[in-house]
Every structure is written in structure tokens, then in C-alpha cells.
Amino acid sequence: MVVIEVVRGDITEENVDAVVTAANESLLGGSGVDGAVHRAAGPRLAEAGAAIGPCPPGDAMATPAFDLDPPVRHIIHTVGPVWEGGDQGEAETLASCYRRCVQVADELGARSMAFPAIATGVYGYPADQAARIAVATLRSTPTRVKQIRLVAFDQETCERLTVALREQ
Ligand code: APR
Numbered sequence: 001m002v003v004i005e006v007v008r009g010d011i012t013e014e015n016v017d018a019v020v021t022a023a024n025e026s027l028l029g030g031s032g033v034d035g036a037v038h039r040a041a042g043p044r045l046a047e048a049g050a051a052i053g054p055c056p057p058g059d060a061m062a063t064p065a066f067d068l069d070p071p072v073r074h075i076i077h078t079v080g081p082v083w084e085g086g087d088q089g090e091a092e093t094l095a096s097c098y099r100r101c102v103q104v105a106d107e108l109g110a111r112s113m114a115f116p117a118i119a120t121g122v123y124g125y126p127a128d129q130a131a132r133i134a135v136a137t138l139r140s141t142p143t144r145v146k147q148i149r150l151v152a153f154d155q156e157t158c159e160r161l162t163v164a165l166r167e168q
Contacts, residue, residue, distance in 0.1 A: 012040040017110035018074040027053035033116040042067035058096035080119030098137040112147040131160035
């Protein structure tokens with residue numbers, strides 16, 4: 001059974017098999033968590049992203065982790081929904097991001113993975129709703145991954161995820 005935990009920190013310092021980044025469709029790199037992941041993994045990450053992209057919202061695609069320290073071997077790039085008020089299918093797209101990342105991790109044979117709070121930064125998804133979707137989707141997606149770490153960069157996200165994990 002998968003163990004899901006919430007931690008506060010920088011996802012580029014996680015010791016897991018696969019790190020998820022909240023990318024844009026180009027997979028060429030951006031700001032926020034994607035900027036941090038690209039800086040840590042080095043310039044080959046953007047080249048690898050260009051080779052497999054674009055990635056539509058709700059989907060996920062993997063590349064090597066390049067300069068990230070072991071045990072990290074894979075970066076899973078997913079593209080969240082841009083928040084437009086909630087009636088444009090944002091919840092379904094966000095759930096699909098979490099589900100597809102776990103499926104890709106399974107295909108790669110990863111046993112541990114770390115997620116950022118997808119779509120809650122630049123893309124504007126409300127943190128409390130996003131946390132509930134993250135936890136509900138991860139709990140209901142069958143997987144061989146043993147450990148999932150939800151990495152919160154700020155205190156509010158950490159609290160939202162902790163509440164969602166406790167209540168669901
Ligand atoms: N580690 C973990 N989480 C982080 C880090 C980090 N180093 N840096 C930022 N975050 C957090 C943010 O605080 C936020 O809670 O990641 C969450 C997602 O925020 P964004 O990175 O802005 O991602 P998103 O809202 O999905 O927007 C994606 O931003 O960077 C661009 O190319 C990306 O255009 C795309 C858009």
C-alpha cells in the first residue's frame with residue numbers, strides 16, 4: 001500500500017526515484033517549481049523536454065533527471081490547468097495530472113516520488129481545493145509506488161495538504 005506524506009521544503013532536495021514538476025506545455029522550463037527543477041537538473045532537461053513535448057494539460061511525460069543527485073532518476077513533467085473560475089474542467093484536469101504522474105512512475109518502475117502543489121502558483125488554482133483533489137486522486141489511483149511525498153513550499157500549502165490528508 002502506498003504511504004502518502006506531506007513535507008515542507010524544496011522539491012529539488014527530495015531523495016526519491018521520481019520528482020514531478022509543474023510545467024507548461026512546451027516542457028522547455030518556466031518559473032516557480034519548474035524553474036527550480038530545471039536549474040537543478042541542468043540545461044539537458046530543456047533539450048529533453050523539447051524532444052518529447054508539447055504536453056497537453058492533464059497529461060504527464062518523463063525525462064531523465066540529469067544533474068539531480070541520486071537516487072532521483074526521473075523527472076515527470078505534468079501540465080496543470082490554468083484556473084479560470086472552476087467551471088472550465090479544471091478539477092478534472094488537475095486530477096488527471098496526479099493520476100497520469102503515478103501511471104508514468106509505474107511505467108518507469110519508480111517506488112518513491114515527490115509532487116509539488118500542481119497549478120497552485122502561477123496557474124492560480126485555490127490551494128485548499130487543489131489539496132483535496134491531490135489527496136483524493138492519489139488515494140484512489142492503483143499503483144506500485146510505495147511512497148508519495150507531497151512537498152509544500154510554503155506554510156499555507158503545507159497546512160492545506162495536511163488537513164486534506166487527515167480528512168480523507
Ligand atoms: N519546491 C517545491 N514547490 C515549489 C518550489 C520548489 N522549489 N518552487 C515553487 N513551488 C511551489 C509553489 O509555491 C506552488 O505552491 O509549487 C507550486 C506550484 O507553483 P508553480 O511553480 O507556479 O506551478 P503552476 O501553478 O502549476 O504554474 C505552472 O508556471 O513555472 C511556470 O512553466 C510553468 O507556466 C508554467 C506555470
